Amino acid sequence: MLERNGVSCTVVPVPGGGRGRSLAEYVRFYARVLRAARGPEIDLVHANYGLTAPAALAQPVRPVVLSLWGSDLLGRYGPVSERCARFADEIVVMSDEMATALDREATVVPHGIDTERFAPRPREEAVDAVGWDGDAAHVLFPYDTERAEKNYPRAERVVERTRGAVEGPLELHAVSGVPHEEVPTYMNAADAMVLTSDREGSPNAVKEALACNLPVVATPVGDVPDLLDGVDCSAVADTDAGLADALAGALAPSTDPNGRERAREFGLDRMGEDLLGVYERALDEEVSAA
Structure with a gap:
């Protein structure tokens, strides 16, 4: 760089x-x-x-x-x-x-971010590569669950509320500590990413997800509202109910994600x-x- x-x-x-x-x-x-x-x-x-x-x-x-x-x-x-x-x-x-x-x-x-490394790939191949259930929908939480400011318990609550609004099984995956070059595979295997942080600056995980065309549902922290402004299938909300509604929408989109267009700016x-x-x-x- x-x-x-x-x-x-x-x-x-x-x-x-x-x-x-x-x-x-x-x-x-x-x-x-x-x-x-x-x-x-x-x-x-x-x-x-x-x-x-x-x-x-x-x-x-x-x-x-x-x-x-x-x-x-x-x-x-x-x-x-x-x-x-x-x-x-x-x-x-x-x-x-x-x-x-x-x-x-x-x-x-x-x-x-490296927009060549973080890029869309076939979901089926990515799901097989990470060993997830091919018949389930998958939500990615890309942080260590022990980091209090990332608020993993809230992510669990949001996904639990969303289960009643979507068809079929829904799984939440906390992924951290894997080599950075493997993260794009997890992002391409997921159907949405959830960020429930209490505070952030300008989180790379959001930009990397957008580069993979992975929908993001997040709390309004740091510059996340600006990152997701105008991005289809992604949303910001400040309540558990709002996050769950947004996640349900991201998992059943009415249009194709276009986050990669936004990510090119980074x-x-x-x-x-x-x-x-x-x-x-x-x-x-x-x-x-x-």
């Missing part, structure tokens, strides 16, 4: 893995960031996610671009992200809702071009301040 726009990238990952990294791991991360930032080939530091911002800002040699993803601003660690955002040279957020949560100017750059190339513009502003500001 960035490389195609002429940007050379050096990735510095946080030590450890998964959630719940320790303070010691973030201290080691700072040492790695400082060492990399001092390299003569580095022009700026791009901190992706709020908890990486302290290490990026603590290095004194390069301008900092900070990208906030949603949970790092609207969730538990929001105060850390908000404080760090005051000192970054440029801020990137995923939605207008996130931009309004900050007390400084931010650039909205929705996260891009290709990786466009995201790369937008980020390049942010980088150029950050570097111009450094020159002006010198």
Whole structure:
């Protein structure tokens, strides 16, 4: 994505893995960031996610671009992200809702998706590939059920209410932890996707589903209402009854889904071009301040 726009990238990952990294791991991360930032080939530091911002800002040699993803601003660690955002040279957020949560100017750059990987495929082949019942309708919940903000119990309630409004068996599948390259198969095997999150930024899962022409029924969080605006067979609702009605409609559509037309706006190339513009502003500001 960035490389195609002429940007050379050096990735510095946080030590450890998964959630719940320790303070010691973030201290080691700072040492790695400082060492990399001092390299003569580095022009700026791009901190992706709020908890990486302290290490990026603590290095004194390069301008900092900070990208906030949603949970790092609207969730538990929001105060850390908000404080760090005051000192970054440029801020990137995923939605207008996130931009309004900050007390400084931010650039909205929705996260891009690979529209070649996420594309419509024959449903029957996908159902066989994932081992689902070919005679049932399938609803995808594309998150870890233990993530409280994703509100899986609400998805269960909505699907249970929908069962009485559709013919034949209806199954809900929570899919997480699978390799990313396998996710399009699950999306093409499903008949609809449900997103019942309490908060979001600009969820990739919605864009990826649209790219596969998978109908999406969702709560009005983040930029989801904008993503689904004008998309056939998809809908936003803020009550269980409304979500169930929308899901029943998505499972018995009167027209073909057209989400892929909307998803073309979120290709990786466009995201790369937008980020390049942010980088150029950050570097111009450094020159002006010198």
